[in-house]
Amino acid sequence: MGELESFRNEVRDWLKASVPESLYGRPLTMMAREEPEAADLQADRKRYLERMVERGYTAPTWPKQYGGGGLTPPQAKVLQEELGRLRVPPALMGMGLTMIGPTLLVHGNDEQKEKYLPKIVTGEHRWCQGFSEPNAGSDLASLRTSAKLDDSGERYVINGQKIWTSGAQYSNWIFMLVRTDETTKHQGITFILLPMDTPGIEVKPIRLISGNSPFCEVFFTDVVADVKDVVGGVNQGWTVAKTLLNFERSGMGGGGPQRRPGATTGGGLVALAKEAVGERDGRIADTRTRDRLASLQLDELAYSLTLKRSAQTRKAGGAPGPEISMFKLYQSELGQRRDELAMALRGTDGLAVDENEVGPARAWLSAKATTIYGGSSEIQRNIIAKRVLKLPIN
Amino acid sequence: MALTLNGEQQLLRDSARNFVSTHAPVSHLRSLRDRNDDRGYSPVLWEQMVELGWAGIAIPESYGGAGLGLLELGLVMEECGRTLAPTPLLSTVLLAGNAVLEAGSEAQKSALLPAVCEGNKVMALAFEERSRFAPYQVACKAEARGTGFRLSGRKTFVLDGHIADTLVVTARTQGEVGDRDGISLFLVDPKQAGVKIERTTTLDSRNAAQCSFEAVDVPGDALLGELHQGADVLDRVLDRATVCLSAEMLGLVSQTYDVTLDYLKTRVQFDARIGSFQALQHRAVDMFCELELCKSLVLEALTAADEGRDDATMLASAVKARLTDASRWITRQAVQLHGGIGMTDEHDIGLYLKRGAATEQTLGDSAYHLDRFASLRGF
Numbered sequence: 001m002g003e004l005e006s007f008r009n010e011v012r013d014w015l016k017a018s019v020p021e022s023l024y025g026r027p028l029t030m031m032a033r034e035e036p037e038a039a040d041l042q043a044d045r046k047r048y049l050e051r052m053v054e055r056g057y058t059a060p061t062w063p064k065q066y067g068g069g070g071l072t073p074p075q076a077k078v079l080q081e082e083l084g085r086l087r088v089p090p091a092l093m094g095m096g097l098t099m100i101g102p103t104l105l106v107h108g109n110d111e112q113k114e115k116y117l118p119k120i121v122t123g124e125h126r127w128c129q130g131f132s133e134p135n136a137g138s139d140l141a142s143l144r145t146s147a148k149l150d151d152s153g154e155r156y157v158i159n160g161q162k163i164w165t166s167g168a169q170y171s172n173w174i175f176m177l178v179r180t181d182e183t184t185k186h187q188g189i190t191f192i193l194l195p196m197d198t199p200g201i202e203v204k205p206i207r208l209i210s211g212n213s214p215f216c217e218v219f220f221t222d223v224v225a226d227v228k229d230v231v232g233g234v235n236q237g238w239t240v241a242k243t244l245l246n247f248e249r250s251g252m253g254g255g256g257p258q259r260r261p262g263a264t265t266g267g268g269l270v271a272l273a274k275e276a277v278g279e280r281d282g283r284i285a286d287t288r289t290r291d292r293l294a295s296l297q298l299d300e301l302a303y304s305l306t307l308k309r310s311a312q313t314r315k316a317g318g319a320p321g322p323e324i325s326m327f328k329l330y331q332s333e334l335g336q337r338r339d340e341l342a343m344a345l346r347g348t349d350g351l352a353v354d355e356n357e358v359g360p361a362r363a364w365l366s367a368k369a370t371t372i373y374g375g376s377s378e379i380q381r382n383i384i385a386k387r388v389l390k391l392p393i394n
Numbered sequence: 395m396a397l398t399l400n401g402e403q404q405l406l407r408d409s410a411r412n413f414v415s416t417h418a419p420v421s422h423l424r425s426l427r428d429r430n431d432d433r434g435y436s437p438v439l440w441e442q443m444v445e446l447g448w449a450g451i452a453i454p455e456s457y458g459g460a461g462l463g464l465l466e467l468g469l470v471m472e473e474c475g476r477t478l479a480p481t482p483l484l485s486t487v488l489l490a491g492n493a494v495l496e497a498g499s500e501a502q503k504s505a506l507l508p509a510v511c512e513g514n515k516v517m518a519l520a521f522e523e524r525s526r527f528a529p530y531q532v533a534c535k536a537e538a539r540g541t542g543f544r545l546s547g548r549k550t551f552v553l554d555g556h557i558a559d560t561l562v563v564t565a566r567t568q569g570e571v572g573d574r575d576g577i578s579l580f581l582v583d584p585k586q587a588g589v590k591i592e593r594t595t596t597l598d599s600r601n602a603a604q605c606s607f608e609a610v611d612v613p614g615d616a617l618l619g620e621l622h623q624g625a626d627v628l629d630r631v632l633d634r635a636t637v638c639l640s641a642e643m644l645g646l647v648s649q650t651y652d653v654t655l656d657y658l659k660t661r662v663q664f665d666a667r668i669g670s671f672q673a674l675q676h677r678a679v680d681m682f683c684e685l686e687l688c689k690s691l692v693l694e695a696l697t698a699a700d701e702g703r704d705d706a707t708m709l710a711s712a713v714k715a716r717l718t719d720a721s722r723w724i725t726r727q728a729v730q731l732h733g734g735i736g737m738t739d740e741h742d743i744g745l746y747l748k749r750g751a752a753t754e755q756t757l758g759d760s761a762y763h764l765d766r767f768a769s770l771r772g773f
C-alpha cells in the first residue's frame with residue numbers, strides 16, 4: 001500500500017506540473033471534433049499530449065519498449081484517479097489504445113508490435129474498425145469483403161464494402177476482417193491492417209438520427225495490402241477478432257458512470273424532476289415520476305456496487321466472476337433508461353435541438369446506438385446464455 | 395468497504411451451506427409442514443445450529459456470543475434461504491434479541507442474551523398492528539400504573555409468537571397512532587394473565603401469531619430502553635433485521651434460479667432442450683443479471699450496517715426493495731418455466747414461491763422500501 005501511495009504522490013506532483021491548467025475541468029466530448037476550438041486551447045492540448053506521451057502515460061499499462069508506461073494495473077488506476085481528480089480529459093483516446101493495441105499485444109508478431117504500438121501511443125496512427133458489412137452485422141462471420149493473394153504471394157488485393165466504420169473519415173489506418181477462404185465460414189476470415197490512404201479506398205460519411213456523422217461506409221476496389229500486415233495468421237482472423245471484441249466490450253461496460261456529452265446524470269435528474277412536476281415536502285410531487293426515479297437510482301446503485309465488487313475480486317487475485325459478462329449489456333440499457341427519463345421530464349423543452357450543441361435530445365438519440373454496436377443487447381444475451389449460463393444450443 | 399469475503403467468512407459460509415444441505419434440505423421443511431409441527435422448526439436441529447454458534451454470531455462475547463458482525467449472520471441466513479431451513483434466527487435473534495441488545499439495561503441484557511446464545515430462549519417482537527408494514531402505527535397502549543405499566547391492545551404477524559418465552563412489545567406511552575414519538579418497548583411474559591396468543595400458520599409453513607393484551611400489568615423494569623423513545627430502537631433493529639432477511643431472500647432466490655436453470659437444461663420439448671429456446675434464454679440471462687446486482691447490494695448493506703455507516707439505513711431499504719422485486723419476479727418465473735410440474739406440491743419450486751411471497755411482505759414490501767429509499771435520498 002505504501003508503495004502505491006508514494007506512486008500516487010509522485011503522479012499527483014507530476015500532473016500538477018505537466019497538465020496545462022486550461023484543461024482542468026474540461027470534459028472531453030467525442031463530438032467536439034466537429035466544432036473548432038480556440039487556438040490556445042488546441043496548443044495546450046497538444047502540449048499535454050506530448051508530456052503524457054513522453055512518460056508513456058497515454059498507454060499506461062503497455063510495456064515501455066513500445067512507448068507504454070509499464071505501469072501495473074493498480075498504478076494505472078491511480079493515474080486515472082488522479083486525472084479524474086483534476087477532471088482532466090484523457091490525453092488520447094481511440095480504437096488504437098482500446099482495441100487494436102491490446103490485440104496486437106496478444107496476437108501480433110514482434111515486427112508488428114514494434115511497427116504499430118509506438119505510433120498508437122503518440123497518436124500518429126488513428127485507427128478505425130472495418131468489421132461490419134451491409135449483410136454482416138450481428139452475424140459478423142458471414143462477411144464477404146474478399147482478399148485474394150496476388151501472383152507475387154506478397155500482396156493481397158481487397159474488394160468489397162464495410163459499413164458503420166466509426167471515425168473512418170478521421171482515421172489513417174484501418175484494421176479489418178476479410179474473407180480469404182470462401183469454402184468455410186469462421187475459418188476463412190483473416191485479420192489485416194491497412195493505411196487508409198491506400199489507392200482504391202473510398203470513404204462516405206453516414207448521417208445519423210442524432211445529426212452527427214460519426215461513421216462511414218468504406219468501399220474497397222482492388223486495394224493492395226501487404227501480407228506482412230496479416231495479424232495472427234491467414235484464416236485465423238476470427239480468433240483475433242474475438243480477442244478484439246472482448247477488449248471492445250470490456251471498454252463499454254465497467255467504466256463506471258459514463259459522462260456522455262449532453263446526458264443528464266443521476267443527481268441532475270432529481271433536480272430536473274422536482275422542477276418538472278413540482279415537489280411537496282421535499283418529495284417529487286408526482287408519485288409515478290418519483291417511483292421511476294427511485295427505481296433508476298436503485299439500478300444505478302446496484303450496478304455501481306457490482307462494478308466495485310468485481311474490481312475488488314480481481315484485485316484480490318480472484319478470477320473475474322461471471323458478473324463481468326453483464327456489464328456491456330446492463331450499462332447500455334441503464335444509460336438508455338436514464339436518457340428516457342430525462343427526455344420525459346424535459347417535456348417539450350427536450351424537443352429543442354441546436355445544430356452546434358449536443359443537447360439532451362441528441363444525446364438521447366445517439367445513446368440508442370449503445371445497445372446495437374459492440375454486439376447488440378440481443379447478441380449479448382445469446383452469448384451470456386451460451387457461455388456463462390451454459391444453456392444448450394439448438 | 396469490502397464487497398468480497400475474507401477467508402474466515404468463506405469458511406463460515408461453506409460450513410453453513412454444508413450443514414443445511416446435509417441436515418436441513420428442503421425435505422426437512424416439507425416434513426415439518428406435513429406433520430403440522432407445532433414449533434415450525436426442529437429444536438434438535440436448532441440445538442446443532444446453536445452449537446455451530448449461529449444464535450450468537452452477532453452478539454458480543456460478553457453476553458455469550460461470538461462478537462462477529464451482521465455480515466457473518468447474513469451469510470448464514472443466506473444459506474438457510476437456499477434450502478428454506480426454518481430457524482428462530484429472525485424472531486429471536488434479529489428482532490427481539492437485537493431490541494434487547496440495542497436498548498436493554500445491563501440487567502436485561504445479562505438475563506436474556508446468554509440464554510439466546512445458548513438456544514434456550516425463543517423471543518418474539520410484537521410490533522405490527524396492520525396487515526401492511528407500518529411500525530409507527532401503534533395503537534396498543536401502555537399506561538403508567540404505580541411503578542409499572544398496564545398494557546392493552548393487539549398485535550399481528552408476531553413471528554414465532556406462539557412459542558416465545560419472552561415477548562418484546564411496542565406500545566404507545568404518548569401521542570397519537572402513527573406518531574414516531576411516544577412509542578416504548580416492553581418485555582412481556584406471554585404466560586401472564588391477560589396475554590392471549592393465537593398461532594396462525596402462514597403460506598410458507600411458518601408461524602406468525604395474533605397477540606392480544608388485556609390489561610396486562612408489567613413492572614417498571616419491564617421497560618426496554620427509554621420511555622417514549624422506542625422508535626429509535628425499533629428503526630435500528632428493523633433495519634438490521636431487514637438486511638439479514640434480504641440475505642435470506644438472496645439465498646432463496648439464487649436457489650430458485652439454479653433449479654430453474656437446471657430444468658431449462660434438461661426438459662425436452664419439440665425434440666430440443668427448452669433452454670435452447672431464445673425466448674427462455676434471454677429471460678434466464680436477465681435473471682442472472684438481476685441476481686448479480688442483488689448479491690452486491692446484500693454485501694454492501696450488511697457491511698454498511700456493521701460499520702455503522704450513515705448510509706446503512708438507505709441501503710437497508712434499497713436491498714429490501716430490490717430483493718422483494720427480484721423474488722417476486724424470479725420465483726414466479728420459476729413456476730412458469732417449470733410448466734405443469736411447477737404447479738405440483740411434490741415439486742420443491744412451489745415451496746420457494748411461497749417462502750418468497752412471505753418474505754416479500756415481511757418487514758415491508760418494495761413499495762414501502764422504495765418510498766423510504768427515495769425519501770432518504772432527498773426526493
Ligand SMILES: Cc1cc2nc3c(=O)[nH]c(=O)nc-3n(C[C@H](O)[C@H](O)[C@H](O)COP(=O)(O)OP(=O)(O)OC[C@H]3O[C@@H](n4cnc5c(N)ncnc54)[C@H](O)[C@@H]3O)c2cc1C
Pocket residue numbers: 128129130131132133134136137138139163164165166167215369372373374375376377378379382
Ligand atoms: C454508432 C455505431 C458505431 C459502429 N461502429 C462500428 C465500427 O466502427 N466498426 C464496425 O465494424 N461496426 C460498427 N458498428 C456496427 C455494429 O457492430 C452493428 O450495427 C451490429 O453488429 C449490428 O449489426 P446490424 O446493424 O447489421 O444489425 P442486425 O445484425 O441486422 O440486427 C438487427 C436486429 O436483429 C437482432 N438480431 C440479430 N441477430 C440476432 C440473433 N441471433 N438473436 C436475436 N436477435 C438478433 C439484433 O439484435 C438487432 O436488434 C457500429 C454501429 C453503430 C450503431
